[in-house]
């Protein structure tokens with residue numbers, strides 16, 4: 145199809161409320177832990193109370209005698225599952241989800257048992273009463289930037305190390321050098337809806353109602369684990385209350401499937417908030433070193449970015465923070481490295497803007513430091529270092545409207561009036577400052593399949609294995625389908641969240657809506673051809689299907705990214721060290737905006753998370769126990785309403801010329817750069833540079 149044009153019928157490009165919004169606010173929308181099933185039993189996970197060791201014994205007898213308790217699953221009585229396979233992402237699976245397969249404990253909170261009972265209360269009572277004996281071993285959870293046992297690691301096709309030009313020679317020849325270390329703490333997804341799965345075996349077929357980012361991914365993983373044909377596993381996830389990277393295959397689906405098979409009854413397992421801190425992945429802490437060398441006019445000669453993160457002893461995960469420095473700025477020499485260290489901790493995973501969120505804090509803080517050193521405006525410094533091509537890859541960019549984002553943002557924010565001197569503005573006792581940072585995030589597409597049916601009554605049904613994790617994807621896809629079909633959105637039924645609809649990329653990598661929209665527009669094109677003859681539509685309708693594997697992998701190689709410019713104004717209380725963000729503005733170039741209402745909500749949601757990352761969020765691990773201190777929303781602070789000032793997100797026109805619909809993706813870029821913009825504003829307010837997140841009052845004092 146040619147890029148779609150707006151017709152009289154369609155509403156793509158104009159604000160549209162969520163098509164399922166009424167169901168959600170009235171409670172009609174059912175989530176994974178709310179699906180009623182006859183004969184349902186309830187499982188409660190039991191996590192280890194040691195960070196490393198072996199389970200010596202599990203005292204099941206007293207718990208089995210408790211009211212309502214049906215069984216206690218543990219490594220001694222649980223069927224084996226397969227863990228030797230390749231995931232749909234081409235990686236080895238994280239064995240953490242394969243519960244009760246051996247007696248080893250790999251981190252604090254490691255799942256050691258599941259108590260199943262008639263009610264959730266009885267299961268919880270049993271789980272809390274269950275006595276587990278351990279042979280404890282010494283553990284090591286001490287993350288730091290100078291770990292001697294760190295090693296470089298590739299990530300999802302990205303090399304661990306890149307090296308272009310003569311970094312040391314360029315640094316030596318530089319008039320100005322910034323050499324600084326930055327750290328970011330362990331952060332957690334904390335989706336509003338905890339992980340939950342309701343599972344039954346239906347005549348040999350595994351039927352799973354779950355909260356996840358891709359029904360097809362969970363289907364594939366469970367089929368592998370239970371040695372089933374994928375068609376013998378059905379996963380549904382119609383409504384999902386947030387995911388952010390943490391909702392893949394986890395202990396709850398596997399434990400529920402094992403228990404359901406053992407009991408011959410449907411079983412539900414839902415996690416508690418506290419369990420989520422140990423069992424669903426998290427963003428690793430990072431230690432990053434940046435070295436910038438520049439001429440006196442701010443032009444970069446060298447850009448070095450080394451990043452270290454922790455991973456578990458059982459699975460490797462890279463928080464690819466140095467990636468931003470491979471695409472951000474021009475320099476004669478670039479050197480980047482990503483390393484990991486294995487600790488007795490849960491395996492980290494992707495979390496909203498993986499890599500870019502912590503990486504941009506380091507790089508965009510360092511660029512602000514360089515601007516101050518050179519006496520150049522921070523925006524002007526970035527403009528002087530705009531690359532013509534991918535600085536490391538040498539690839540041409542797709543559209544790169546970063547300068548336009550800065551221009552528009554500076555105009556709206558009132559940047560031209562800014563006094564560059566730090567520490568000279570006051571409002572009563574508070575010091576005021578403003579800061580800025582660039583944002584960018586991958587804008588890729590991945591394969592999906594879709595089916596579109598022209599119904600006999602003149603309406604249309606779309607079936608696609610998409611996931612709306614709260615983003616508004618279902619609504620955006622409805623608008624896309626309506627536009628392609630040249631009909632009104634209310635004549636389109638969008639059915640998503642079911643692995644029976646065929647393989648599709650997940651709600652991940654800011655690629656969900658784009659990848660699904662592509663498949664839907666292809667299927668609509670096929671349907672329009674089928675209908676072109678003008679024959680009537682039979683009672684069962686006319687269905688056309690698509691598979692975009694060929695087209696998305698056929699795209700010419702480019703640096704495909706969305707861009708943004710973040711602006712923050714802060715007030716710092718020098719008496720208490722409290723930082724308050726007063727204003728936050730983000731201007732983005734992120735492809736065609738399908739639904740401004742939900743796209744803005746995605747962008748501001750990311751920006752709010754950026755404030756939270758800058759000022760509040762920090763999971764604290766106790767080195768003695770190896771576990772978290774305060775693994776809940778009282779101990780782990782997230783930004784609340786009172787922390788959120790005027791947050792404004794807007795965009796410049798940026799349709800992706802190579803996407804059939806023009807989409808790039810808006811799910812993650814909102815958080816990128818915000819922490820740096822806030823920290824840069826704190827420097828501007830106080831004259832003190834802060835390189836460690838979060839900017840807690842005790843650090844700012």
Ligand code: MOS
Pocket residue numbers: 357388389390494495496497498651652653654
């Ligand atoms: Mo998202 S962190 O790409 O699942």
